[in-house]
Amino acid sequence: MKEKILCLLKEAEGYISGEYMSQMLGVSRTAIWKTIKNIKLEGYVIESVTKKGYRLIKSPDTITPEEIQYHLATKTIGSKLMFFESVGSTNEEIKKLALQGENEGLVVIANQQVKGKGRRGRHWVSEPNTGIWLSLLLRPPINPNHASRITLVAGLAVCRAIRESTGQEVYIKWPNDIILNGKKICGILTEMSSELDYINYVVVGIGINVNIKTFPEEISNIATSLCIESKRLYKRADIVKGLLQHFEELYESYLETLDLSLFIDDYNQYCINVGREVKVINSEQTLVGQALNVTDTGELVIETNGQKEIIHAGEVSVRGIHGYV
Amino acid sequence: MKEKILCLLKEAEGYISGEYMSQMLGVSRTAIWKTIKNIKLEGYVIESVTKKGYRLIKSPDTITPEEIQYHLATKTIGSKLMFFESVGSTNEEIKKLALQGENEGLVVIANQQVKGKGRRGRHWVSEPNTGIWLSLLLRPPINPNHASRITLVAGLAVCRAIRESTGQEVYIKWPNDIILNGKKICGILTEMSSELDYINYVVVGIGINVNIKTFPEEISNIATSLCIESKRLYKRADIVKGLLQHFEELYESYLETLDLSLFIDDYNQYCINVGREVKVINSEQTLVGQALNVTDTGELVIETNGQKEIIHAGEVSVRGIHGYV
Numbered sequence: 001m002k003e004k005i006l007c008l009l010k011e012a013e014g015y016i017s018g019e020y021m022s023q024m025l026g027v028s029r030t031a032i033w034k035t036i037k038n039i040k041l042e043g044y045v046i047e048s049v050t051k052k053g054y055r056l057i058k059s060p061d062t063i064t065p066e067e068i069q070y071h072l073a074t075k076t077i078g079s080k081l082m083f084f085e086s087v088g089s090t091n092e093e094i095k096k097l098a099l100q101g102e103n104e105g106l107v108v109i110a111n112q113q114v115k116g117k118g119r120r121g122r123h124w125v126s127e128p129n130t131g132i133w134l135s136l137l138l139r140p141p142i143n144p145n146h147a148s149r150i151t152l153v154a155g156l157a158v159c160r161a162i163r164e165s166t167g168q169e170v171y172i173k174w175p176n177d178i179i180l181n182g183k184k185i186c187g188i189l190t191e192m193s194s195e196l197d198y199i200n201y202v203v204v205g206i207g208i209n210v211n212i213k214t215f216p217e218e219i220s221n222i223a224t225s226l227c228i229e230s231k232r233l234y235k236r237a238d239i240v241k242g243l244l245q246h247f248e249e250l251y252e253s254y255l256e257t258l259d260l261s262l263f264i265d266d267y268n269q270y271c272i273n274v275g276r277e278v279k280v281i282n283s284e285q286t287l288v289g290q291a292l293n294v295t296d297t298g299e300l301v302i303e304t305n306g307q308k309e310i311i312h313a314g315e316v317s318v319r320g321i322h323g324y325v
Numbered sequence: 326m327k328e329k330i331l332c333l334l335k336e337a338e339g340y341i342s343g344e345y346m347s348q349m350l351g352v353s354r355t356a357i358w359k360t361i362k363n364i365k366l367e368g369y370v371i372e373s374v375t376k377k378g379y380r381l382i383k384s385p386d387t388i389t390p391e392e393i394q395y396h397l398a399t400k401t402i403g404s405k406l407m408f409f410e411s412v413g414s415t416n417e418e419i420k421k422l423a424l425q426g427e428n429e430g431l432v433v434i435a436n437q438q439v440k441g442k443g444r445r446g447r448h449w450v451s452e453p454n455t456g457i458w459l460s461l462l463l464r465p466p467i468n469p470n471h472a473s474r475i476t477l478v479a480g481l482a483v484c485r486a487i488r489e490s491t492g493q494e495v496y497i498k499w500p501n502d503i504i505l506n507g508k509k510i511c512g513i514l515t516e517m518s519s520e521l522d523y524i525n526y527v528v529v530g531i532g533i534n535v536n537i538k539t540f541p542e543e544i545s546n547i548a549t550s551l552c553i554e555s556k557r558l559y560k561r562a563d564i565v566k567g568l569l570q571h572f573e574e575l576y577e578s579y580l581e582t583l584d585l586s587l588f589i590d591d592y593n594q595y596c597i598n599v600g601r602e603v604k605v606i607n608s609e610q611t612l613v614g615q616a617l618n619v620t621d622t623g624e625l626v627i628e629t630n631g632q633k634e635i636i637h638a639g640e641v642s643v644r645g646i647h648g649y650v
Contacts, residue, residue, distance in 0.1 A: 099420070120523050145470050148521050175521070191525070193420075193518050196473050196500070196638055198445050200516070313521055 001025065003066045005035050009046065009056040010070065017053035059235075061211070063109050063132070067237040068244075076105035077136060077248040084108070086128070088115040090135040091191055091205040098137055098193070098201040107244065109134040116207065118187050124207055125215060125223070132208040132236050136247065139201050142258060144194040147202055148313040149298045151176045151190045152260060152267065153250045154204050158186055159270050161242035162208070166226055166234055171272035174291075174300050175313035178208070179272050182324065183224035185209045206243070210236050222324050259296040268293050273318060278302060280309075281317045291318075326350065328391045330360050334371065334381040335395065342378035384560075386536070388434050388457070392562040393569075401430035402461060402573040409433065411453070413440040415460040416516055416530040423462055423518070423526040432569065434459040441532065443512050444501075449532055450540060450548070457533040457561050461572065464526050467583060469519040472527055473638040474623045476501045476515045477585060477592065478575045479529045483511055484595045486567035487533070491551055491559055496597035499616075499625050500638035503533070504597050507649065508549035510534045531568070535561050547649050584621040593618050598643060603627060605634075606642045616643075 008021055022029045036054060040046055043060025059067065065081045072078055080103070087093045087110045094108040113133045116126035126133050138150065155172045162170045162178070162185075170186075171179045178186035189205040209225035211233050226234055253262040260267060268274055273291040280287040280302060289304030300311040300318070311318075329350055333341055347354045361379060365371055368385025384392065390406045397403055405428070412418045412435045419433040438458050441451035451458050463475065480497045487495045487503070487510075495511075496504045503511035514530040534550035536558050551559055578587040585592060593599055598616040605612040605627060614629030625636040625643070636643075 095424070119520055144517075151521060189520065191518065191520055192469075193516065195444055195514065195516050196476060 001027070001031070001035055002039060005032065006039060006044075006056075006066050007070065009054060010059075012055070015049065015052040015055045020053070061129070061233070061235050061237070063111065063236050063240060068109070068240050072241055072244060074105075074244050074248045077251070078107045078244040079105050081107045081109065084110040086110060086112040086114060089113050089117050089124075089205070090133050091117070091189060091203050094135040094137050094203050095191070095193075095201075098203065102137055104137060104139040106137040107134055108137075109240065113207075117189070118207075119189055124187065125209075125212075125219070126207060127212055130209075130211040130213075130225075130227075132206065132210055132240055132243075134206055134240065136204045136206075137201060138204065138251070140199060140251075140255065142199060142255075143197065144192060144199050146258070146297075147190065147192050147194075147199065148175065149254065149260060150202055150204060150251070151188055151313065152294070152298050153254050154188050154190070154206060154247060156263060156267050156270065157243055157247035157250050158188070158206060158208065160246045160266075161239055162186075162226070164246075165238045165242045166230070168226055168230055170270075172267065172270050174271055174273050174294055174318060175298070180224060180226070180229050183222055183229075184324070185224055185226060185229075208239065210234050210239065260294075260298055261296040264294065264296050273300065276320060279319045280311055281319065287311075326352065326356070326360055327364060330357065331364060331369075331381075331391050332395065334379060335384075337380070340374065340377040340380045345378070386454070386558070386560050386562070388436065388561050388565060393434070393565050397566055397569060399430075399569050399573045402576070403432045403569040404430050406432045406434065409435040411435060411437040411439060414438050414442050414449075414530070415458050416442070416514060416528050419460040419462050419528050420516070420518075420526075423528065427462055429462060429464040431462040432459055433462075434565070438532075442514070443532075444514055449512065450537075450544070451532060452537055455537040455550075455552075456535050457531065457565055457568075459531055459565065461529045461531075462526060463529065463576070465524060465576075465580065467524065467580075468522065469517060469524050471583070471622075472515065472517050472519075472524065473500065474579065474585060475527055475529060475576070476513055476638065477619070477623050478579050479513050479515070479531060479572060481588060481592050481595065482568055482572035482575050483513070483531060483533065485571045485591075486564055487511075487551070489571075490563045490567045491555070493551055493555055495595075497592065497595050499596055499598050499619055499643060500623070505549060505551070505554050508547055508554075509649070510549055510551060510554075533564065535559050535564065585619075585623055586621040589619065589621050598625065601645060604644045605636055606644065612636075 018029050018032045021032050045058040047055045047057050064083050090108045090110050110133050112128035113126035116124035118124040158178050159170055159172050173179045176188040177184050186208040191203045193200040211227045212225040215223045276291055278291045287304050289302035292301045292303055294300055302309050333346055343354050343357045346357050370383040372380045372382050389408050415433045415435050435458050437453035438451035441449035443449040483503050484495055484497050498504045501513040502509050511533040516528045518525040536552045537550040540548045603616045612629050614627035617626045617628055619625055627634050
């Protein structure tokens with residue numbers, strides 16, 4: 001009912017009467033009035049004028065299913081969307097749901113993570129109401145050894161969505177960070193449950209720093225937000241909507257060819273490492289060289305001492321030679 | 326207390342008095358008597374003679390922690406062991422425990438699985454009290470792409486344990502079945518939860534058909550049990566104990582070198598495919614050739630049309646050219 005009333009308000013040109021809404025939805029005018037009162041409590045500004053009716057003035061920066069699924073142009077990704085005011089972490093939450101048999105496309109999104117985490121269980125700052133903390137559930141019919149490609153698909157989807165809805169010139173730091181002005185504004189944590197040759201599920205956790213205004217001092221030199229860099233606030237639901245749409249499109253392309261060939265040029269264009277000197281660090285050694293490109297199968301090619309080296313995601317950390325990128 | 330009394334009974338030469346046990350354990354003679362009554366209900370045959378005391382005549386075929394951990398010579402594997410009369414599947418059960426933070430070495434074992442499963446969720450027959458249905462929890466510091474090697478470690482451990490405690494000449498069908506007289510008596514289902522470059526946990530599910538007397542007709546041409554092939558019953562706890570011990574030893578060797586080099590000769594000796602014609606089936610093609618050997622890194626090498634091909638576990642099914650092996 002809340003969703004339907006919001007939909008009517010959004011689509012009305014000018015005022016819409018309580019009488020009309022009560023007829024459309026087959027409920028009493030009192031029910032309409034009560035629901036609108038509740039909707040206002042969520043931060044929507046709704047004007048009501050005697051004899052004219054109601055008019056939506058402003059939607060709040062909410063990431064509820066009503067806001068995100070309104071005109072969402074996807075078939076699968078986000079068709080089921082679960083919103084939590086607060087969770088431990090969206091990846092932990094969606095992994096439980098995956099074990100219970102939920103289908104590909106489920107999205108879990110939260111206003112706050114109290115135990116947000118990055119790779120290897122590192123702490124991830126996720127203040128309430130200021131970021132996009134979401135996880136996607138996928139069940140791709142691919143070899144588990146190729147799952148890292150999905151991280152690259154997600155990276156390009158985030159990059160496209162942020163550029164489109166905010167105009168901010170973000171880049172991808174291969175394989176799984178999104179960078180704005182040399183600092184990280186988004187991390188992607190891909191987790192998988194698999195047998196030797198079969199994926200039970202993949203969970204893609206995406207954390208985007210949208211309207212966060214400050215970071216703890218110890219990470220403020222490598223972390224930033226869209227708001228800090230551009231001095232304005234953004235509607236999170238718009239970015240989420242774009243993200244889900246771009247992700248679905250790219251993921252479908254990926255499953256068609258099982259490689260990144262259909263969009264690798266775009267990926268390389270936005271990959272901040274390409275053309276730069278990078279330091280590649282794994283458990284055994286550190287390589288320094290020039291990043292040439294990312295291949296159709298998701299590997300980073302670097303040139304070092306006149307030799308080309310192929311770097312697989314998941315084996316290394318990549319840094320700029322003088323700093324983070 | 327039950328465990329302690331059983332231990333005293335097993336170690337006694339001849340009879341042991343209730344008086345002595347009550348002093349040793351610091352409990353009343355009534356408590357001793359009551360516990361022995363309960364132990365008998367589990368199938369232990371205990372003779373009691375006035376003025377002499379108690380004597381253990383026969384242990385039942387139980388796989389309770391008391392039976393398995395008695396003189397178990399491992400440091401980690403099985404140091405914590407949880408027994409269930411009946412579970413859905415031991416892998417599902419141990420995965421829940423892994424999410425709750427249980428440590429490497431936990432073993433979950435059950436008398437019955439009501440939803441036992443093989444690879445890709447296929448049904449696995451697991452009748453009550455007749456087989457070994459267990460799962461190991463591991464947290465190896467290795468690259469997720471190398472997890473298939475743990476399946477090979479488990480295969481060799483099962484092979485050694487069965488040969489040692491039953492004398493039956495079982496073989497390994499690369500990568501994850503154990504074969505007796507051309508039929509499957511054991512399957513190994515390795516599942517993993519991972520990030521791109523980091524393993525959260527690996528679960529190794531092992532199902533051994535020990536004392537099962539018949540199989541459904543549709544699988545009786547490919548499945549068998551130790552009992553069917555040798556016309557006798559075996560004590561499951563003895564096999565489990567050997568399995569945990571061999572697994573720990575091989576797993577430690579594996580983690581030392583991160584490859585199978587320290588025991589690959591033994592693996593190849595017991596690998597039924599080596600020296601035979603095999604059919605290798607993956608999603609794209611079928612290769613027919615002679616299996617030459619399994620490498621230090623766990624791949625199967627086959628020769629086909631004069632060319633050597635390297636086959637990775639997890640990408641294929643392997644069959645004999647005329648049937649299952």
